[in-house]
Amino acid sequence: MxxxxxxxxxxxxxxxxxxxxxxxxxxxxxxxxxxxxxxxxxxxxxxxxxxxxxxxxxxxxxxxxxxxxxxxxxxxxxxxxxxxxxxxxxxxxxxxxxxxxxxxxxxxxxxxxxxxxxxxxxxxxxxxxxxxxxxxxxxxxxxxxxxxxxxxxxxxxxxxxxxxxxxxxxxxAQSEARANEVTRFNEVADRIYAMFDPVRGGIDNAPKFPNAPFMDALWLSWLYNREVSHRDAFLLSLRTMLQGGIYDHLGGGLCRYSVDADWLVPHFEKMLYDNAQVIRHATYAYAETQDDLFCIRIEEVIDWLMLEMRLPDGSFASSLDADSEGEEGKFYIFTGSEIDAVLGDQAESFKSWYGVKPAGNFEGSNILNRLHAVGEPAMLPPDIEASRQKLLAYRSQRIRPGRDEKALTDWNALAIRALAEAGRSFQRQDWIEYAVTAYRSIGSSFQNGRMAHCRMDDVLLYPALSTDYAAMINAALSLFEATGDRTFIVDAVALKDALDAANRDASGNYRLSALDAEDVILHAYGDYDEAIPSATSQIIEAFTRLFLVTGDLHLYNQNERLVEQAMGRALVQQYGQIGILNAARFAAEPLSLVIAEESCEGELSLIAQHNPDPRRVDKFVPFEAGKAIELPTGGTAHADKPSAWLCKGQVCLAPVETPAALEILLRGHS
Structure with missing residues (x-):
């Protein structure tokens, strides 16, 4: 027995x-x-x-x-x-x-x-x-x-x-396949917008989560339909989160959620996936608005990742605990008298800046926040920055919350993608190098056609889930865009083949667990979003992006069938599966940009980098006058000078040759 x-x-x-x-x-x-x-x-x-x-x-x-x-x-x-x-x-x-x-x-x-x-x-x-x-x-x-x-x-x-x-x-269970009609996405995006708090952003009422799939829906609705109200709800939500108590104003990093409707009082755990996704959202927001808040927070969150979450091999730990010394939030909060003792004559201006109250705003202590100044310039005055550093040094002497050091493949892939995309957009080669190092570390578990789901103390847990393969494909493709290194495309194809072998069933759909997993009572489709988009939605996005890079028509047809089958299921549970609707909207009208110039740091490439777009995959090719250039539609083009071609689905627009023309094209295209 x-x-x-x-x-x-x-x-x-x-x-x-x-x-x-x-x-x-x-x-x-x-x-x-x-x-x-x-x-x-x-x-x-x-x-x-x-x-x-x-x-x-x-x-x-x-x-x-x-x-x-x-x-x-x-x-x-x-x-x-x-x-x-x-x-x-x-x-x-x-x-x-x-x-x-x-x-x-x-x-x-x-x-x-x-x-x-x-x-x-x-x-x-x-x-x-x-x-x-x-x-x-x-x-x-x-x-x-x-x-x-x-x-x-x-x-x-x-x-x-x-x-x-x-x-x-x-x-x-498989539902009847449904055509990928973009009106379905538009209807749900409108309903999601109606659920958002017009004052503080986020889904109305408490508790409030960052809810990346809902935020993605609003941003895609803005990009595809020019729904200004949806863009503004996205930006309001992001600004308020990043100025609220849910954000750590001393050490950087976003907490998992707010227990109140104002983004003031967090549950203090910090998760890798939330911070990876907020980096991407802030990258889009900065490109759209040039608001320094987003640029500052991106740098702070990445600094936090490197300082507090990076493991010795360059991959990332999964989370920081909410508790220290048996109390939730103890590491992060301060009484007014503590701040007075640390900052002396500078305390009053600091307390005013960060909303510190004599009676506190959380169980007699204070959560630092800028909710009273969401719309004000984000750059800190020198005296406030000096005080912030002084209080951070004081806080660093406290007993820290515990760190869960397991490296999860899918969460790491989200962070890798975010670092690659932010690094490309801001010309931060160090961020791209961090992404490459983490990718190599996580990818080292990919052996004999199988990948591990997580690593802890050099112990690998096999088999991977479909989310792991999909997220790593997306990470590889973002690294290809950031570096131009085609080995990342080779990796993405190998990961796709492994996903097919391990998780694809006879109907052409993908199960969350490997098909040979014997310790689950059923093999579920990975259709439901949680704090990150569902496995199915990540697969659809990954396959769409991979097709744009490779031109593989078999992959295109396979993905079309997958989208139709997933839509049949998603339309039954729309809000829980908004990730599928987002990915299907992207698959219906993806954008690809081919840039031919002498250097990947040329003027056209820089314009593309400064205009990140989740709908678009960028491909750089070295320019040679008169040499044929392959386009994502399967055709070829010729040019006498450096040029860029923007393609929408199977149609490519006329080439542009100047940075100004490309800027207008990318910013105005819907």
């Missing part, structure tokens, strides 16, 4: 799992052995899913999982399984969808009760140890589930089968 009489998390590479290695709970990692033990013992599985930077995960761990009396109940009644949602997002997605199917609000920690075959029959999120605030106590929940297990298996089986059937229909 499989032994579950002890806690087996101590040797797991995941930092989150190791945080629970000393719990008196007999935690098991997700494995065939744990499910086998549940069958042998005829016990339900208690599945707890979280992540290292999660504040409420820490709270529940301290209140319940570290409590010997509660652990005794858990060990007696259940096979207890811990999952790191970042290590296994495919498992997290299945059981989070199950909780939603039960009519409950999702979140972490996720607490689910499963039959021994892994099918869920009940669940929740955070439970206090004893009942309070209309929430049942955790021990009461454990006993109630056990009583149901012992006395009413019929009800449990009915619930489990009903939920599983719903999961199959929602996550794994």
């Amino acid at each position: 499989t032994d579950i009489s002890s806690n087996r998390l101590g040797r797991e590479p995941s930092a989150y799992l190791r945080q629970h290695a000393d719990n008196p709970v007999h935690w098991q990692p997700w494995s065939k052995q744990a499910l086998d033990a549940a069958r042998e013992l005829n016990r339900p599985i208690l599945l707890s899913v979280g992540y290292a930077a999660c504040h409420w995960c820490h709270v529940m761990a301290h209140e319940s999982f570290e409590n010997p009396e509660i652990a005794e109940v858990m060990n007696a009644l259940f096979v207890n399984v811990k999952v790191d949602r970042e290590e296994r997002p495919d498992i997290d997605q299945i059981y989070m969808a199950a909780l939603s199917a039960m009519g409950q609000q999702g979140g972490w920690p996720l607490t689910m009760f499963l039959r021994p075959d892994g099918k869920p029959f009940w669940g929740g999120t955070y439970f206090p140890p004893k009942a309070r605030h209309n929430m049942p106590g955790f021990v009461d929940v454990l006993n109630a589930v056990n009583n149901l297990w012992q006395g009413n298996k019929e009800k449990i089986n009915h619930n489990a089968e009903a939920v599983f059937n719903h999961l199959e229909a929602q996550l794994a």
Whole structure:
């Protein structure tokens, strides 16, 4: 019989799992052995899913999982399984969808009760140890589930089968293919705009998340349709986030979300993916507005990545914890008297600049912010900058929040792409070099046609998910644009072939987990957005971009079919799958720019670099008078002087020869 009489998390590479290695709970990692033990013992599985930077995960761990009396109940009644949602997002997605199917609000920690075959029959999120605030106590929940297990298996089986059937229909069933009609995107973009807060930006009401897929929709709507109101909502949201308390005004970096509607009070964890995506959004915003705020914040966030998130091999850690010394936000907040003691005569001007109040704005302390000055110039006066550096040095002596050092392939790929694109736009070769180094590090796991999903302490977790391959293809293509090195195209093609082999099913669709993964109860399509766009949307975007670079018509046709099948599913769950609608809009009318001049640092290339556009893929070719130049449409062109050709879908416009003409063309094209 499989032994579950002890806690087996101590040797797991995941930092989150190791945080629970000393719990008196007999935690098991997700494995065939744990499910086998549940069958042998005829016990339900208690599945707890979280992540290292999660504040409420820490709270529940301290209140319940570290409590010997509660652990005794858990060990007696259940096979207890811990999952790191970042290590296994495919498992997290299945059981989070199950909780939603039960009519409950999702979140972490996720607490689910499963039959021994892994099918869920009940669940929740955070439970206090004893009942309070209309929430049942955790021990009461454990006993109630056990009583149901012992006395009413019929009800449990009915619930489990009903939920599983719903999961199959929602996550794994193919809908009727639908034509890629751009009006669908336009309608949803309008509805998303209507949901945005006209004063502070972001989705109206609290809590507020950066919500990159929704932001992408607004920006694409501006680019394709010249919807000025959508552009303004995007810019307002981004400005307010970057001036709010959700942004770390001393050390840089964006927190995961704001608990209030004003972007003032964050949950203080910092995630790699949020900061990668805000770099890209700010790059577009700066090109559009020339507002120094965006340029300043890009540099600050990248400096933060290099200082606090970069691992020794050049890849990036996944997150910083919300807590330090057992308190959420303790590292980041200050009392007025603390600031007085550190800054002396300069304290009053600094406190006025950053909205510091005598009574505080967060539990008696202060979260630095510029919400009172969102529209004012962002450049700091010299005296404020000197004080900022002084307070940062003071803060650096505090005990830091923990860092989850696992390097996730998809999140790193988002950061690589952001660094490559920002580096290209701002002519920062150092940022591009950071991106190349991280790409080489993450790409080193790509062996024998398979890629790892994450690395922790030199332990690689295979197989990759479809998000990993898609994000790395996009990263490779952005590095090609930034460097002109065609080996990145070769890499992108190899990654695409590996994705096909590992995750593409007989219908031509892509499953989130590898098809040969045996430890999931179903193979879901990766259709649902979370804080990042869905796997399916990233695949569509990657394939569209790869076609523009290679001209591979087989890839073009394959992607068209994928878009139509994904649209059939996305139109059922539009808001949860806006990433697919965004990617499909791009696939319907992609732009490509071919620049032929003597140097990739020539005048035409610089204009393209200063005008980044998520709809566009740029390709540089060395200019030789009279030499044929291949265009993305499959045709060729000739020129007597350096020129640029902008192509929309299968149609290329007349070439332009001057920087001014190219600037007008790129800024005016919709």
